[in-house]
Amino acid sequence: MASIPSGWTARLQATSALLQSRSRQRTYRTVEQREGMRVRVDGSELLDFCSNDYLGLAARTSNYAWKGAAGSGSAHLVSGHTVEHVELERTLCAWLGAESALLLSSGYQANLAAITGLCGPDDLCVQDKLNHASLLDAAQLAGCVRRRYPHLDMDGLQRQLQTPVSGLKLIASDAVFSMDGDQADPAALRAADPDALLYLDEAHSIGVLGPNGEGIGREHAHLRLVTFGKALGTGGAALLGSAALIAHLRQTARPSIFTTALPPVLAARTTQHIRTVQSGDAVARLTSNRAYLRQRADALGVPLQGGDSAIFVLPIGSDADALARSQQLWERGVWVSAIRPPTVPEGTARLRITVSAAHTQADMDTLLEALAV
Ligand SMILES: Cc1ncc(COP(=O)(O)O)c(C=O)c1O
Incomplete structure (x- = not known):
């Protein structure tokens, strides 16, 4: 490809340096394998508590055989x-x-x-x-x-x-x-x-x-x-x-x-x-998982907010602290991404934790143990 003009190179470098200095750089993680909420990501075996696959349908394999057109071809x-x-x-x-x-x-x-x-x-x-x-x-x-x-x-x-x-x-x-x-x-x-x-x-x-x-x-x-x-x-x-x-x-x-x-x-x-x-009963399973996580978090004194939907929040505050907390969870086998501005207002970085019908109670216990440390 053609080389980037110097003014644009300087712009890219300045943006990257600014994001790094504010703990705001975002990175892609590569999911290598998935079975429900169990994933291998960049070589680590983890429990996924950050996808929006609330009913566990995204990764479900089926015998569904598609014989039609892959693409629509136009508007x-x-x-x-x-x-x-x-x-x-x-x-x-x-x-x-x-x-x-x-x-x-x-x-x-x-x-x-x-x-x-x-x-x-x-x-x-x-x-x-x-x-x-x-x-x-x-x-x-x-x-x-x-x-x-x-x-x-x-x-x-x-x-x-x-x-x-x-x-x-x-x-x-x-x-x-x-x-x-x-x-x-x-x-x-x-x-x-x-x-x-x-x-x-x-x-x-x-x-x-x-x-x-x-x-x-x-x-x-x-x-x-x-x-x-x-x-x-x-x-x-x-x-x-x-x-x-x-x-x-x-x-x-x-x-x-x-x-x-x-x-x-x-x-x-x-x-x-x-x-x-x-x-099916996926919505009912999700509802019961939401209630379980809410009730166990309260019982263990884990300051999780939410439960009125499948989204729970652990408020943190600073971007660097949210990144560090997410990394700690990763090291304990739990995948929860740090949410930072501009996705949320300044000073309100957090862990956003999502529960799915595909989680087991043991999965949620693992999450809570990791959060309680
Ligand atoms: C409230 C809300 N609306 C719209 C969207 C965009 O949906 P999609 O991911 O299908 O573009 C999202 C996804 O992040 C969302 O959270």
Whole structure:
């Protein structure tokens, strides 16, 4: 490849040095082998307590034989929309009680599609301060008027909704906050303004909360995001809403229009996983594992926060301390990554611990023993 011009080399070196000096450098780890939550990573045998595979479906092997096309070949609006996509849309709508669905290749992209497809410069998008980065980025890309309210503060939401605009209002919130594990209240969000559209990102609630993992937004949200890369164990995402809303997004959402459709193989596998969730006991096992971890952490005096979802948090504070704690756990055979800014606010670095239906009680005991040291 061509050599990098010197100005750019200096830029790369300065960024790397800054990140190193602040304990903020991030590294890829290579998973060499996986059997459920037991993994070999860079030569170490570990228990995985940091993936979002809440139902243990991502690594599950099956006899599923795929005979269809691997790729879609083009965008949905060109020639990339296949029977596998239609089947997945139908399955999602029937499961989650929506009229229509729009498929995308990731949750990040789906958030960009939802907000840029709905909001323009005259509109107001009000968001929880701790919403996922993709929701915040989406509003910026939409060029709308942006306001954020303090985490879960419904008075703050009311205040921000008073911002004068000539267009329409959209409220966007995570259903379960990805780095804290706590929940939004969809009824309160909906009640905040009868004229605002409520968009709920259910990335961490689908497959985890609600009857048989249906999430928490069915009754109150107008538009919901379902991601496939977490509890559903594949990859990709869908926006679910009324026929009119989804039809509008099909015409207006550039992150959907100008991209290759989700590979049919992934669509088909996701449909299969949804059927597994609907007919099996994985959600119940996850619920019971969440309760076990909560109860044992309390009994042992381990200061874990959370348990209202599959996400638990051990607050640490400094970036260097969070890295050191993560390394200590690694040495005891437990994989928990350190979460640092900008993923979380300054001074709130933490260990984010996720529990799965695929963990055993012995796995969780191992985690707690390592945390108690
Ligand atoms: C709340 C939330 N929304 C959206 C996303 C993006 O989903 P995906 O990983 O499918 O791009 C994530 C993933 O990290 C998330 O936590």
